Amino acid sequence: DGGITQSPKYLFRKEGQNVTLSCEQNLNHDAMYWYRQDPGQGLRLIYYSQIVNDFQKGDIAEGYSVSREKKESFPLTVTSAQKNPTAFYLCASTSGRAVLTDTQYFGPGTRLTVL
């Protein structure tokens, strides 16, 4: 059963702590993305990766870091430098082989709350 998994579903963090959100896909997709969604708002791009060992900053990368050591995995670390990290985080992937017409498949999301 192919798809994207994110864990955990809910995450609580104390201020000043780093936390890593997991994203795994078994769709054999080349490209992966991280988005942040705040209540009642759209999706904002944090980081994206078109290929293993390469990634680019999105529109709101400050306070976040990523790695892409394996094709199927794209973890996101929310660092203590992120001033307002409480949000719903969504991971997505595309095949990467049809640049203009790829559709995105989303994971179920991780809801991060900073206490």
Add this chain to the structure above:
Amino acid sequence: GQQVMQIPQYQHVQEGEDFTTYCNSSTTLSNIQWYKQRPGGHPVFLIQLVKSGEVKKQKRLTFQFGEAKKNSSLHITATQTTDVGTYFCAGRGTYKYIFGTGTRLKVLA
């Protein structure tokens, strides 16, 4: 930078009424995609429009792409309670997508 706006932000309709959301881009889009996000869920791909003036239908949903490829609309005929959720458009930029702000639809039974 490139921006994609959607209106309205919220829409409450009585079950059976029609619903339309509009998407406008500050620049010409190569294509536009529409997603639906149920409350508490994640966005799910609905459809993609590529050609200028393209119209596509999925049962009660009609999608249009403007002639100038800078705007798009989603129209739902005779809404049902299962249509509840937030509808997003997404314009394709180079290697990334620009999501609209979304329209949250509430259907009153």
